[in-house]
Amino acid sequence: MNKNNNLWHVFIVLLTLSFASSVAQAEPSRDECLQRASTELFGVKLLCASRAELRAAMGKTKARVVREIDRTGSDVYQSGDYIVVVLFYHSDKFVGAKYTYKKSEKQPKYINLVKVLTRRYGEPKSSQGGVDDKSVSREWHTKDGASIKLYRQSNSGVINLAYFFSDRRKVMVQEQKAAQKR
DSSP states (O other), X not given: OHHHHHHHHHHHHHHHHHHXXXXXXXXXXXXXXXXXXXXXXXXXXXXXXXXXXXHHHHHTSSOEEEEXXXXXXXXXXXXXXXXXXXXXXXXXXXXXXEEEEOOXXXXXXXXXXXXXXXXXHOSOSEEESOTTSSSEEEEEEOTTSEEEEEEEOTTTOOEEEEEEEHHHHHHHHHHHHHHHHO
């Protein structure tokens, strides 16, 4: 019996070490993360961004705080012609940001955004509609796994620009669904 207990103990230790190793591999060090990260907003590398870092960066802009509450999943800022919503999941890591640009009669805003994003991240991976169409979208995928989607809504003319990490968004949505079931 004692021999079985010892084998069981060895098995548990090995399983624990294996789990700890896989967690360590899943979570790179801060330096490794910063080297791998390529997508930035407000001078912050999003792959490694914490809520505190993004709040500090937003504080250096002309954006006005609409809402910053730690217990919520998002912070909201407004600046001139756009609103930024930054979403997080429980471990305080960046999940996504969405800019909503108010309707503008100026066509160049969409075109300028396409040019800026293309300079930074290369040609879009997907495109729908031409810039003169009412409904149009472009999507980029970055080296560090972020997706960037720029689209203009046909009915309102509002332009949206979203940055997000699909894997983190999936985890966040799963956690929200689980919380709703409780």
